[in-house]
Each structure stands twice: as structure tokens, then as C-alpha cells.
Amino acid sequence: ALQKKPAHKVPVIVFESTLAPSSMATVIKDHFAKYGLIEGKDILLGNSPNRVMPGRLVERVTDSDKLVAGLHPETPKMIKHVYKQIVTNGELYETNSMTAEVVKTLENAYRDVRIAFSTELVRYCDDHDIDFYSIREEINKRTMQTDNATNNPNAVPSGGILIPMLGVGGHCLPKDGILLWWRRIESEQDTSTSLIINSRVINDESPEKTIDLCEKNIGKVDGKRIAILGTAYRFNSEDTRNSPSLQLALALKKRGCDVVLHDPYVKTDDQNLRKTNLTDNFTNDLKGALTDTDLVFMGTAHQEYFQKFEDIITHANTLQGVVDACNVFKAAQFQDSAIKYTGIGRGTQAPTPAFIDFVYDSFRTMETGLGNEVRDLCHFLNNTYADGEFNLVDFKEVQRLAASCSTGCDIANPGLLSEIPEYNGFQFRLAVNAVASLAIKS
Numbered sequence: 317a318l319q320k321k322p323a324h325k326v327p328v329i330v331f332e333s334t335l336a337p338s339s340m341a342t343v344i345k346d347h348f349a350k351y352g353l354i355e356g357k358d359i360l361l362g363n364s365p366n367r368v369m370p371g372r373l374v375e376r377v378t379d380s381d382k383l384v385a386g387l388h389p390e391t392p393k394m395i396k397h398v399y400k401q402i403v404t405n406g407e408l409y410e411t412n413s414m415t416a417e418v419v420k421t422l423e424n425a426y427r428d429v430r431i432a433f434s435t436e437l438v439r440y441c442d443d444h445d446i447d448f449y450s451i452r453e454e455i456n457k458r459t460m461q462t463d464n465a466t467n468n469p470n471a472v473p474s475g476g477i478l479i480p481m482l483g484v485g486g487h488c489l490p491k492d493g494i495l496l497w498w499r500r501i502e503s504e505q506d507t508s509t510s511l512i513i514n515s516r517v518i519n520d521e522s523p524e525k526t527i528d529l530c531e532k533n534i535g536k537v538d539g540k541r542i543a544i545l546g547t548a549y550r551f552n553s554e555d556t557r558n559s560p561s562l563q564l565a566l567a568l569k570k571r572g573c574d575v576v577l578h579d580p581y582v583k584t585d586d587q588n589l590r591k592t593n594l595t596d597n598f599t600n601d602l603k604g605a606l607t608d609t610d611l612v613f614m615g616t617a618h619q620e621y622f623q624k625f626e627d628i629i630t631h632a633n634t635l636q637g638v639v640d641a642c643n644v645f646k647a648a649q650f651q652d653s654a655i656k657y658t659g660i661g662r663g664t665q666a667p668t669p670a671f672i673d674f675v676y677d678s679f680r681t682m683e684t685g686l687g688n689e690v691r692d693l694c695h696f697l698n699n700t701y702a703d704g705e706f707n708l709v710d711f712k713e714v715q716r717l718a719a720s721c722s723t724g725c726d727i728a729n730p731g732l733l734s735e736i737p738e739y740n741g742f743q744f745r746l747a748v749n750a751v752a753s754l755a756i757k758s
Contacts, residue, residue, distance in 0.1 A: 318351070318353055326357075327359055330362045330364055331365075334424075334488065336495035337697050337701075338414060355387055360391045361413070362413070363413050367721065377403070378403060379405040381407045382403050382406055384399060384409065385411045388706075407720065412707045414702065415709045421492040424492035425512045426718075427725070428512070428515050432519050433477070433682050434452070437675060441667075444665070447661070448662075455477045466643075474724035481642045482564060483520070483560025484560065485556075486550060486557055490519075493513065493515065496512060497512060509750075511686050526613070526639065530611065534636070534637035534639065535636070537568060542573045542613060543578060543606055544568075545579075546578070546614060547586075548579055551616055556588040562577075577594060579600070579618070580618060617643060637655060637657070640660065641659070645659065681751065682746045683728035686728065687729050688754060694709045694711050
């Protein structure tokens with residue numbers, strides 16, 4: 317259709333998909349050129365990565381701030397002219413394509429990093445019976461990034477310290493940090509101290525660590541009949557892409573467990589159930605899932621689960637223990653029950669002021685390290701792929717645009733780092749990476 321366009325027409329083509337930085341200037345532009353459609357002459361290529369969310373798509377399309385970008389300076393203006401008819405309650409930010417690519421992948425990559433930091437913290441807390449959530453509230457107050465996710469399992473966390481759960485799923489977070497690093501990985505640069513890359517490792521460990529938590533506080537899982545409540549990666553959604561519940565099920569099956577997955581939203585012919593060979597382990601029948609069950613792992617904070625708490629306990633007449641991996645229940649709900657309860661972050665001891673100070677200092681170290689990493693990525697992309705002044709990626713502009721993301725993406729300024737915070741021999745792996753990365757460059 318584009319090849320048959322009238323000669324005097326120059327169409328604007330907008331990509332809404334998330335793209336790895338430099339894709340528009342290389343892969344996309346080159347693809348159209350193969351068909352005789354030259355950017356800036358025959359067509360104008362633009363991108364406006366979406367910020368929608370499963371279950372809230374229509375609301376987010378009209379209300380969320382949005383990036384409008386292009387390879388030619390006029391392209392963002394044209395896209396904005398059209399999109400302002402749709403994005404009626406959000407702001408449209410004009411920029412170049414590579415900046416939009418960096419910002420979009422960074423929003424999810426930094427969220428993955430913050431989850432990994434929170435996950436490191438909660439593992440220490442669980443090992444030492446410390447209440448993670450009281451630390452979360454205090455650190456988020458100090459950093460002026462409070463939210464109500466501590467007490468509301470259906471609130472989207474946006475604070476500095478997020479809510480560590482069974483793992484990180486979905487289509488975006490598990491891959492966008494890799495997309496952000498794509499060109500540097502391709503050039504065989506060292507990723508060993510990258511906070512973004514190492515956060516993937518930390519978060520991918522979570523299903524196995526949750527099994528460890530169960531065995532420490534409730535008992536061995538080997539050979540047990542286990543129900544995993546929540547198969548989707550996100551609450552009140554049917555989306556199973558990269559769901560950590562699927563990884564937990566596979567890990568438990570390797571331990572000889574009889575595993576049943578339940579979800580009120582996921583369909584029985586879900587493609588990711590088929591892909592992981594777990595279709596026969598899945599049901600939409602909550603009562604059936606709980607029949608003769610020894611252990612329950614709460615994998616997703618669906619509203620149905622905390623609304624039907626009494627039903628869950630009643631139906632599960634053989635239940636020995638509940639592992640809460642998604643902040644859906646409280647220990648007090650099990651006080652009058654013979655069922656053992658444990659959960660991620662459910663320590664009973666208050667943190668000491670010294671430990672809170674240590675966590676705060678470590679968080680600031682991580683933030684600065686991330687700022688250093690993003691700045692260096694911007695320099696690399698500019699030196700390798702920027703075509704002209706308009707297409708340069710400015711770190712300060714990346715900071716400004718990332719801050720418009722509703723889930724919290726405040727990128728700290730780069731800075732010098734020399735000391736790794738420590739508490740009784742414990743150091744955050746991400747803080748170690750932040751200092752080591754700077755040391756390697758110097």
C-alpha cells in the first residue's frame with residue numbers, strides 16, 4: 317500500500333511497540349529502505365511506545381502521559397497533532413526516536429532493578445525474622461516515594477522499595493532491561509557489574525527461594541500435594557506470560573510434588589500452560605484445587621482470593637500450611653487455625669534504626685549506580701548510532717521523560733561511589749555491582 321501511495325504524499329508511520337534503542341534508526345529504517353521507501357523523503361518514521369496495563373487499557377490510553385518521537389524533527393509534531401485527540405487527559409512529550417526507545421525500556425528495566433533490590437532486602441529479612449514491610453514504609457517516607465501497596469494487595473506499587481513476590485512476570489519487565497542493553501551486549505561489552513542485568517538473575521531466583529522459605533517455616537515440600545493459587549502473573553488478569561507461578565509449578569514437580577494450578581481468569585487452553593506442559597495441572601475450580609491439599613502457595617493476589625479467605629480455609633480440610641508469596645493475607649488471619657502460615661516479608665521483629673539506615677544508604681548507592689549505568693549507555697548509543705544533533709540522547713532529558721511514567725521512574729544523577737554499605741557482614745549485591753562498575757571504568 318505504501319509503495320502505491322500518491323507521489324506527493326509522505327505518510328507518517330508510528331510504532332507503538334517497545335523497541336530496543338537504535339532499532340528505529342537501523343532495523344526499522346533499513347527495512348523500509350529495502351522497499352524503496354526512504355525515511356525523510358518517501359515516509360516519516362515515528363514511535364510512541366505504549367504505557368498501557370493489562371486490565372486498564374482504555375483508561376491508560378486516554379489518561380497516561382505519552383512519548384511521541386521520530387527520526388525527523390517534524391515527525392513528533394505530526395504525531396502529537398493526531399494523538400492529542402486520543403490522549404485527552406495525559407501530556408504528550410516530543411522527543412527523538414532513540415530517546416523514546418531508551419526511556420521506554422528504562423522504565424521497565426528500573427522497575428526490575430527496584431524489585432531486585434527489594435527482593436535482596438526481603439531475603440535478608442526472612443532469614444532474620446525482620447518485618448520487611450515496616451522497613452519498606454520507612455525507606456519510602458525518607459525517599460518521598462510512598463504508596464498504599466503495603467496494605468492493599470491490588471494497589472500497583474510505585475514507591476522506591478517495591479513489593480517482592482514470587483518472581484517477576486509479564487511481557488515487559490523480564491525482557492526490557494535486555495533490550496536496553498542489546499547493542500552493548502552485541503558488541504561483547506562486559507555485563508558482569510550491570511545492575512540491570514544482575515537484577516534479572518536475582519529476580520529469576522525467586523520461585524526457588526520461595527520453596528526454601530516454605531521448607532524453613534512449614535516443612536519439606538517433597539511428595540506433597542500442593543495448590544498454587546494464581547497462575548496469571550498479575551492480579552485480576554488472565555495474562556500468564558513469563559508467570560513465576562508456572563516456574564514454581566515446574567520446580568515443585570521436580571521435587572515429586574502433585575501440583576495443581578488454579579486461576580479464576582486464565583483459560584484452560586492457555587498457550588503458556590501448553591508451552592510448559594502444565595495444562596493437565598490447571599483448573600478453574602477452587603474447591604477442587606484445594607481438595608486433599610497439603611500446602612497452598614499464594615502466587616497472585618487476585619481479589620477473589622482475599623474475598624474468599626474463609627472459603628479457602630473451609631474447603632482445604634487437609635491443609636497444613638500456606639505460603640503467601642504475593643502479600644494477600646496477614647498472619648493474624650491464621651491465629652485461630654491449625655494451619656501454619658508464612659509469607660515473603662512476614663518477619664515478626666522490628667528493624668533496628670541502624671539496619672534502616674543501612675538499607676537507606678544501600679538504596680541510594682543502587683540509585684547512583686543505576687544513574688551511572690544509564691549515562692554510560694546514553695554515551696555509547698550516541699557515539700555509535702546517533703545521526704545528527706536531533707537524534708542525540710541527552711541523559712537529563714531521559715531523566716525528565718522517565719519521571720512521567722505513572723509507576724515511578726525517578727532516575728538519580730550519576731555520581732562517584734567508593735564505599736559499599738555493610739550491616740553485620742551483609743551487603744546488597746546491587747550495591748556491590750554499583751561500586752564495582754565505577755571502579756572498573758576508573
